[in-house]
Amino acid sequence: MWLTTACGQQNRAGGTEGKQTAAATESTAKGAYEVDEFKTKSGKTVRFHALMHSCIRIEYDGREIEIDPVAKLGGRTIDYAAMPKADYIFVTHEHADHYDAATLRQLTGANTQLIMNKRCTEMFGSGKAMVNGDKMQVADDITVEAVPAYNITADRTKFHPKGRDNGYIMTIDGLRIYIAGDTEDIPEMAGIKNIDIAFLPCNQPYTMTVEQLVKAAKTIKPKVLFPYHYGQTDVSTIPAQLKGDGIDTRIRHYE
Numbered sequence: 001m002w003l004t005t006a007c008g009q010q011n012r013a014g015g016t017e018g019k020q021t022a023a024a025t026e027s028t029a030k031g032a033y034e035v036d037e038f039k040t041k042s043g044k045t046v047r048f049h050a051l052m053h054s055c056i057r058i059e060y061d062g063r064e065i066e067i068d069p070v071a072k073l074g075g076r077t078i079d080y081a082a083m084p085k086a087d088y089i090f091v092t093h094e095h096a097d098h099y100d101a102a103t104l105r106q107l108t109g110a111n112t113q114l115i116m117n118k119r120c121t122e123m124f125g126s127g128k129a130m131v132n133g134d135k136m137q138v139a140d141d142i143t144v145e146a147v148p149a150y151n152i153t154a155d156r157t158k159f160h161p162k163g164r165d166n167g168y169i170m171t172i173d174g175l176r177i178y179i180a181g182d183t184e185d186i187p188e189m190a191g192i193k194n195i196d197i198a199f200l201p202c203n204q205p206y207t208m209t210v211e212q213l214v215k216a217a218k219t220i221k222p223k224v225l226f227p228y229h230y231g232q233t234d235v236s237t238i239p240a241q242l243k244g245d246g247i248d249t250r251i252r253h254y255e
Contacts, residue, residue, distance in 0.1 A: 033050055033051055033057075034252045034253060035049050035050070036048045036050075036224075036226075038175060040172060040173035040175045041173055042174070044061050045060070046059070046060045046172055047059040047060070048197075048226075050252035050253050050254055051069075051078050052073060052076050053076075053097055053228070053254055054067070054068040054181075054182075054254070055068055055069055055070055055078060056068070056179070058172075060142075060172055060173075063088070064084050064086045064088075065086065065087065065088045065089075065090070066086045066088070066090070067090050067092075067168075067179055068091055068092055068097075068098040069086075069089065069100060069103045069104065070098065071100055071102065071103045071106075072100075080106050080107055083107070085109035086109070087111065087113065088112070089104060089107060089108070090115050090116070090170075090179070091104070091116035091120050091127075092116075092117065092149060092165055092166050092179070092181035093117050093149070093164065093181065093182060094117070094119045094120050095182070097229075098181075098182070099123070101123070101124055113128065113138055114126065114128065115127065115128045115136070115138070116128070116129060116130070116166075117129065117130065117146075117164065117165055117166045118131060130144075130166060131146060132148045132166065133145075134146045141172065142171070142173075143171045144169065144170050145169045146166040146167070147168065147178075147188065147192065148162065148188045149165045149167040149180060149181035150162040150163070150165060150183055150184070150186060151182075151183070151184050151206075151207075152186055153205070155205070156184070156206070160182045160206070165182060165183075167179060167181040167183060169192065175196050176195050176196045177196065177199075178195045178220065178222065180199060180200050180201055181201070182206060182207050182229065183208070184207065185208055185212040185213070185215050185219070189219050189220055192219075192220050195220055195221070196222065196223050196224065197222060197224045197226070198217070198220055198222035198224070198226070199254075200213050200217060200225065201213075201227075201230070202227050202228075202229065202233050202235055203230050203231040207229060210234070210235065210237065210238060210241075213238065214238060214241045214242060217238075217242055217245070217247055217249075218242070221246075222247060223247070223248060224247070224248045225238075225250070226249075226250055226252060226254065227249070227251060227254065228252075230254060230255060231255055232255070235251060236251065239251065
C-alpha cells in the first residue's frame with residue numbers, strides 16, 4: 001500500500017524509517033491546517049486535516065469524517081461553520097477537549113451518523129453508543145471498532161477509568177487507522193495489529209509520557225505515526241527514538 005503526503009512526496013509504506021515529512025497547508029477563513037494524504041487499497045485518497053489537539057478532519061471519497069470536534073480550546077478556535085456537514089462523527093469521551101455539543105449540532109446534517117461512547121450519547125440525547133469491543137459497519141467501505149482507552153498509572157486512573165472511554169480503529173477501504181483517544185500504554189495495545197496510521201496521545205498526567213508513547217508505538221508498529229493531544233509536551237524527540245523501527249513519525253500541530 002502506498003502512503004502519500006499532500007505535497008506530492010510518495011513513500012512506500014513503512015519505508016521512511018521515521019523521517020518527518022512535510023505536509024501541505026490548507027487555508028480556511030479562520031486559519032491554516034496541515035494536510036496529509038494517503039491512498040487506500042483501491043487508490044482512493046484519504047486526507048487528514050490537523051485541526052488541533054484531538055480534533056481531526058478526514059476527507060474520503062466525497063465524505064466527511066470528524067473526530068472529537070471541538071470549536072474552542074484555550075486561545076485556539078476552529079471555524080467548523082466553514083466546513084461541510086459531517087457524514088460521520090466519532091467522539092471518544094465526554095471531556096471538554098473532545099466533546100462539544102454545540103459543534104456536534106453544527107456539524108450534524110440529515111444523514112450524519114454520530115458515534116460516541118455511552119456517556120456522550122446520554123449527555124447529547126442522541127447518537128449511537130459504542131462500548132469497548134463493539135464493531136460497526138458504517139458504510140460498505142468503512143468499518144469501525146471501539147477499543148479500550150484508559151489510564152493505568154495509580155494516580156491517573158481517575159482521569160480516564162477503564163471501560164468508560166473509546167479509542168477507535170477505522171478501516172477505510174482497507175486503510176487501517178487507529179485513533180487512540182485518551183489512554184496510556186495499556187496491555188490491550190499488544191492486540192492491535194496491521195495499523196497503517198496511528199494517532200497516539202502524549203500529555204502527562206492525562207495520557208502518555210513521551211517514553212510511554214514510544215513504547216506504545218513499538219508495540220503497535222504503525223506504518224505512520226502522528227503524536228497528537230500533546231499540549232505543551234515536547235514531542236520533538238519522538239521521530240529519532242523511532243527511527244530504527246521503520247515508523248514514519250510526523251509531527252503536526254496537534255497541541
